[in-house]
Structure formats: C-alpha cells, structure tokens
Amino acid sequence: MENKSYTLIVHSENFAGLLNQVTAVFTRFQINIDSLNVSASSIPGLHKYTITACTDEESIEKIARLIEKKVDVISAHYFTDDQIFSYEVALFKLSMSEAHIEPKVLRIISQYGANIVEVNNVFVVIVKTGTSEEITALHEELQKYHVVLQFVRSGRVAVTTSYYEKVNEFLEKRESDYRLTHKS
Amino acid sequence: MKSKDKIQYEKDAKPLRITGAEALIRSLEYQGVKTIFGYPGGAIMPVYDALYGNKTLNHILVRHEQAAAHAAEGFARASGEVGVCLVTSGPGATNTVTGIADAMIDSTPIVVIAGQVAASTLGMDAFQEVDLVGITQPITKWSYQIRSATDVAWAVARAFYIAGSGRPGPVVLDFAKNAQLDMTDYLPTKVDFVRGYVPEPEMDDDAISEAAQLINNSKHPFVLAGHGIELGNAVEEFKTFIHKADLPTGATLLGLSVLPSDDPLNMGMLGMHGKLVTNVKTNECDVLIAVGMRFDDRVTGKLSAYAPQAKIVHFDIDPAEINKSIHVDVAVVGDCRKTLAAVTALLSQGDHSEWKKSFEPYIKKENDKVVHPELHPSKEFMTMGEVINAVSEATSHKAILVTDVGQNQMLAARYFKYSSPRSILTSGGAGTMGYGLPAAIGATFACPDRTVCLFVGDGGLQMNLQEFGTIMEQRAPVKIILLNNNFLGNVRQWQAMFFNHHYSFTPMMNPEYPAIASAYGIASRRVMKREELAEAIDEMLCTDGPFLLEACVEQEGNVLPMTPPGSPIDQMILEIK
Ligand SMILES: Cc1ncc(C[n+]2csc(CCOP(=O)(O)OP(=O)(O)O)c2C)c(N)n1
Ligand SMILES: [Mg+2]
Numbered sequence: 001m002e003n004k005s006y007t008l009i010v011h012s013e014n015f016a017g018l019l020n021q022v023t024a025v026f027t028r029f030q031i032n033i034d035s036l037n038v039s040a041s042s043i044p045g046l047h048k049y050t051i052t053a054c055t056d057e058e059s060i061e062k063i064a065r066l067i068e069k070k071v072d073v074i075s076a077h078y079f080t081d082d083q084i085f086s087y088e089v090a091l092f093k094l095s096m097s098e099a100h101i102e103p104k105v106l107r108i109i110s111q112y113g114a115n116i117v118e119v120n121n122v123f124v125v126i127v128k129t130g131t132s133e134e135i136t137a138l139h140e141e142l143q144k145y146h147v148v149l150q151f152v153r154s155g156r157v158a159v160t161t162s163y164y165e166k167v168n169e170f171l172e173k174r175e176s177d178y179r180l181t182h183k184s
Numbered sequence: 185m186k187s188k189d190k191i192q193y194e195k196d197a198k199p200l201r202i203t204g205a206e207a208l209i210r211s212l213e214y215q216g217v218k219t220i221f222g223y224p225g226g227a228i229m230p231v232y233d234a235l236y237g238n239k240t241l242n243h244i245l246v247r248h249e250q251a252a253a254h255a256a257e258g259f260a261r262a263s264g265e266v267g268v269c270l271v272t273s274g275p276g277a278t279n280t281v282t283g284i285a286d287a288m289i290d291s292t293p294i295v296v297i298a299g300q301v302a303a304s305t306l307g308m309d310a311f312q313e314v315d316l317v318g319i320t321q322p323i324t325k326w327s328y329q330i331r332s333a334t335d336v337a338w339a340v341a342r343a344f345y346i347a348g349s350g351r352p353g354p355v356v357l358d359f360a361k362n363a364q365l366d367m368t369d370y371l372p373t374k375v376d377f378v379r380g381y382v383p384e385p386e387m388d389d390d391a392i393s394e395a396a397q398l399i400n401n402s403k404h405p406f407v408l409a410g411h412g413i414e415l416g417n418a419v420e421e422f423k424t425f426i427h428k429a430d431l432p433t434g435a436t437l438l439g440l441s442v443l444p445s446d447d448p449l450n451m452g453m454l455g456m457h458g459k460l461v462t463n464v465k466t467n468e469c470d471v472l473i474a475v476g477m478r479f480d481d482r483v484t485g486k487l488s489a490y491a492p493q494a495k496i497v498h499f500d501i502d503p504a505e506i507n508k509s510i511h512v513d514v515a516v517v518g519d520c521r522k523t524l525a526a527v528t529a530l531l532s533q534g535d536h537s538e539w540k541k542s543f544e545p546y547i548k549k550e551n552d553k554v555v556h557p558e559l560h561p562s563k564e565f566m567t568m569g570e571v572i573n574a575v576s577e578a579t580s581h582k583a584i585l586v587t588d589v590g591q592n593q594m595l596a597a598r599y600f601k602y603s604s605p606r607s608i609l610t611s612g613g614a615g616t617m618g619y620g621l622p623a624a625i626g627a628t629f630a631c632p633d634r635t636v637c638l639f640v641g642d643g644g645l646q647m648n649l650q651e652f653g654t655i656m657e658q659r660a661p662v663k664i665i666l667l668n669n670n671f672l673g674n675v676r677q678w679q680a681m682f683f684n685h686h687y688s689f690t691p692m693m694n695p696e697y698p699a700i701a702s703a704y705g706i707a708s709r710r711v712m713k714r715e716e717l718a719e720a721i722d723e724m725l726c727t728d729g730p731f732l733l734e735a736c737v738e739q740e741g742n743v744l745p746m747t748p749p750g751s752p753i754d755q756m757i758l759e760i761k
Pocket of ligand 2: 641642643667668669670671672673
C-alpha cells in the first residue's frame, strides 16, 4: 500500500492522560507523528487533536479504530489532504544586521505574504500562515541568505470540507439512543 | 470528569457522611460484589480498616498480588461477573500487572483497586509511589486515579460498567490515601452511559442479510467459535445458528466449552495444536464464519496462507477486530447474541452431510497417528493425555478445567471434555505461566458447586506455589493435577524440534511436591504407574477439599499434532520420527 500524508482528527474528553493514550497507539505501530496540535474544539468540554502522519491507509485506519476505542475518546477520523482545509503557522526570527543589507530578504517576506510583527536593531520577527509546503518553501528561501536565527512551526490545524459534522451527529445519536432504551 | 456520564442514584437514598474508604466498600456492595481477592499494605490500610468485620464481602487473602489478579480473573471467567482485587500501592500494585495484561488480552472483566500515596505527595517519589495509571493505561480498558473522596462512588460505578460491558476487560482504580480518609456524602450510584464509549456497536441490517445469504449459498461452510460467544451469553443462540444451517464448527482455545464436546457439529480445537481436521477444513471451506474470535496467530498460522479460498464472515462486538489481521468479506459487528439471532432468522434449514463426511478421513488419521498413541500408550511412562482423559472421564466431563501454560495446557485443551459453557479457564493470549493455581482458586469461589480441576506443569506450579497458603487457609477445593515431566516441557519440545535438541535450561530439578503439599495440610498422592492412576483419581475426587495429584509422566513427551510457527495452518506435523 502507498504511503500518503493523513490527517487524523480526534475528539476526546478534556481529561488528563488522554494525550498519552493517543500517541501510544502511534508508538505501537512504529509510525512517526509529523505534527500534533491539541486545542479546544467547537464543542464545550471536548478537546480536538489534529495529528498528521505519513503512512498507508490500512495502518491509519487501524490507528483510528484503536484510538476511538479508548473510553474517553469520542471519535477519531482520518482524512487525506483533499478532504480538509489545513493551515500551519510559522515564526521566523531573522538577524537584522544581515536583513537590512539584503532588500531581497524583504522582498521574499512580502512575496510569501508573511507579516512582520517585531522590528528592532538586532532582529526581525515574521509570521507566516499557510500550508506546510509554503512554510517549507519560505524557510528554504530565507536559509539561502543565512539570516534565520530561530524558526518554529506549529502543528497543522484542520477543518473538514464535508457538510456533515460527524462528532456532533455522533453525540446527538448517543443521547437519543440512550433516551430510547431508557424509556422502554 | 463525571459531568457527561449518565449517573443514577438510588431512589430515596439519603446521603451518608462516611470516609472515602467506607464509600468504596459500600460501592462494591452496591455493585453486588461478594468476593474480593486481596493483600493489604500501607497505602490501602483505610480500606482494610473499613473491611474489618464486614459481613457482606468475603475477602480472600492471597499470598502474592499477582495471584489476586489471576484469582479475580478465574472468578470472572467462571461466573460471568466482574472479579475484584484489592492491593496496596507500589510493589503491591505492580505485582498485579501481569494479571491485568492477561485479563486485557483475554477480555476478562476485573477491577483492580490499588492504594496510592496521598495526592499531595504524588510526584515526589513518596514511599511506595508508582505511576500505576501510567503503567496500566496500555493494558486496561480504563485506568483512573481517585484523588478525592467525592469521586469514589462514581469511579467505582464507572469501573464496573466499563469492565463488564461490551468487550469485557480490566479496569484499574488507583486510590489515593487522602481520598480514602476524607469524608464524603455517599449515595449508591450506577453509571450506564459514557458518551465516548460505545460498548455495543449498532447492528447493520445489510451485513446481517449479506451474511445470511453467503451462508445459505455455501456448499462447504465452516464455523469458528470463540470466547466472545460465552462473553456475550449467546451460547443458545449460537447452537441454534449452527444447527439450523448444519454448520460444522471448530473452536478457539478459549471457546472450547461453547459447545458440549459431544455435539455432533463440534469438530474440536483450532490452531497450532488443534485438530488436523479443523485446520484442514479452514483451508478448504468456501465460507468461513468466525464468531467472537480474533484470528490470533496461534489460530491462523501463516496469514497469507490462511483460508485464501474462502469468503469470510466475522461476527464481533469490537470494531477494532475487523480486518485487524485477516481481511473479511462481511463484518457483522454488534452483540453476537442479537446478530446471531438475526442471521439465524434468515437462514434456510441446511444439510451438509456430504461435506461433513469429508471430515472423517482427517479425524481418523489424527486418531490413528496421534490420539490413540497418546491415550493408549504402549510406553512405560504415563502420557499427559492419558492422565487428562482419565480425570475428565472420572468427573463425567462436568468439571471446570483450569490449565496453566505449556504442554499441560495444550494437552488438557485437547483431551479434556466439556458439557456446559464457562468450563475452560486458561491464559490464552498472554500464555502466563503461574495463571493456573490462582485462577483455579478464583473458580472455586465463583462456582462452589462444581469440581475445579487444575492441570499444571512443574514449571508453572512453582510460579505461584505460594498460593498453597491461600488454599490451605480457605480449604479451597482445587483438584491440582501436577503433570510432572521434570522439564519446562513446552520449551524443551521446541528445542527438540527447532533448536537441534539443545536443551538449554529446560531440565529442572524438582522438590518433593507431596511434602510441600503436606506442609500446607493439603492431601496428596504421587502416581508413578498407570495402574495406580484410576484409584488415585478416585481418591482425589472423593477427598473433601483440595488435593494434589502428582502424576509423573514421560519426560520427553510431545504435543502433537503441531503446525510449526510461520507455516500454513493446515500443514500439521503428526508424528516426530
Ligand atoms: C511467565 C512465563 N514465563 C515463561 C514462559 C515461557 N514458557 C512457555 S511454556 C514453558 C514451559 C512450561 O513448563 P511446565 O510448567 O513444566 O509445563 P510443561 O510444558 O512441562 O507441561 C515456558 C517456560 C511463559 N509462557 N510464561
Ligand atoms: Mg514440565
């Protein structure tokens, strides 16, 4: 089977120790997590994990099932890149002494649509929001000028392109099934 | 944490102002617990104090915490209820880890309650602090630290709900000492809904009709019966299912007592040391129907050569089992009690006499080459098989079989017979030596009216030998049949077959077992010759209470037939020249 980039979106209760359980499943399959982002979700009290990994579909499906099996995980679904809108954020700290003599660097920054958020006489900090590829490309460009003092990028965050909100539907169904069985 | 669970409080109950430890005891009672296997220590002393003088809970003091976990497993497997064990923090807790892992892989519902240092000292390397939740998370369905007395009733209710529902499994409650000592307003509590946890996936009507259609159109169907049928209390539904469509059936190690041994459709055990016929027919059938089993590698052998010709239908309650190792054509997820009934309703009456006839040559071949020589040996020393067979017959095949691990286990599985469900307790997925003795103790408490026969090797008996103490104190009527071959026999067999007879650390010097038994006041008898066997078994069964029967069997007997590891499952070795 072919390896691809998959994004796994997991919703879980907001309990201590769950992150460990989620990542442990990847460890068991010896699959590297490329990026991981944990945040609040649109549903109060639920956490959302956005995890990217390069693997084959069979493995990501098994991983998703095993994660979903954890008692306090609500759902785990995997997506290919065309099934999601995804973004990352990167921060670059650039050396000023070099940057100011290099107008080309400034041109690259604006070409890539990055924003300057701090300028002083020692360094410049820029923020770039975009796809993984755009951020990698910008990083590579800037590296050519030997100006990058620090570089950091966030995990991927993603929302699905689908019209259905699986998690909300799942939770509603759980509630209504429960009410049904407990009336009779 | 509890906010989204559905919690039921006992109607009209008034809150009781008690300690967390007392709340634990009340919660266990409220769950219907009658028996606990445990061992005290510093961090669980408030709970032991609350147990003092308690008349409802029968606390069985084991001699090692590993045994508490296995006894809880044996209790759970024999009774169908959740087994409970109670231990202290640190080493007390880590001693249960093997039992927890064993319960996880064999889907056995147990709740392990361990003491923990006070919440205020957590993370400070306090005396007997270990990160039990961290250690047990990968080997439990749920592992939770109770840090506040107000959590106790809910956590216990949730623990029992999770352990016992859906695909059963172990739950750990790590009970911080401050939470044991603090006061709380206790209310009898039940949990029956955890929103992220779907114990029973919904039945899919399309899958039901596809499964029925495949079975109805099948000329050569073959069924694999697993432990899940007993766990799902679906034995009757299963029998109706196979008998309506006339489906010959093989069983996994843990599923051996699903069907009575004399059911005409029961073709016996699957897998590495199973029946030749079940493995051959797995690879000949046109439709393979697996119910409540997980295609363990000991059942499948080489995966790529496993039933490549067959359409496969898989009934399971756990969606994560579907396509895990074997790709299936129809997945029937859900509670097999319901799914089996639904499929059965769509089945036409079947008659597969011709197909079943084709089973006979393989049964005969194995009988001639393997079974007959094992049960009626011409050699001087007794074989394990003849001892097992004689015990099974002497109990009219009605006893609960408990095994340890090794040759004793495989041969007991092959030659013991069953008349009712929940009659085999064995460590399948984990293969835990030392499981047998404590599990058998647990079974005597679960089923005081049944005879409990343990077959155990000289290696495995010594892995939890200290439990003779528990047996002595409780007069637990375990019939211990020690199959003594003076070897770690199973490993020796592999060394003989695959490692040039290099008997690397498998011969073992043994103590005088009857002398040990006698030190514990356990009646015993050693049998060297087959002429004494029947009488010794009689003596064992007629003796009230525990008994040790040491059968000195041939030293280098082999378990046959055998599919070598990594070979196609139907390529069985029947004799070693
Ligand atoms: C805890 C544990 N350690 C090691 C093993 C590996 N092992 C499997 S069978 C076996 C030999 C068992 O010897 P014995 O108990 O005498 O039984 P026999 O095979 O001779 O019947 C060993 C060492 C195991 N299964 N479990
Ligand atoms: Mg032995």
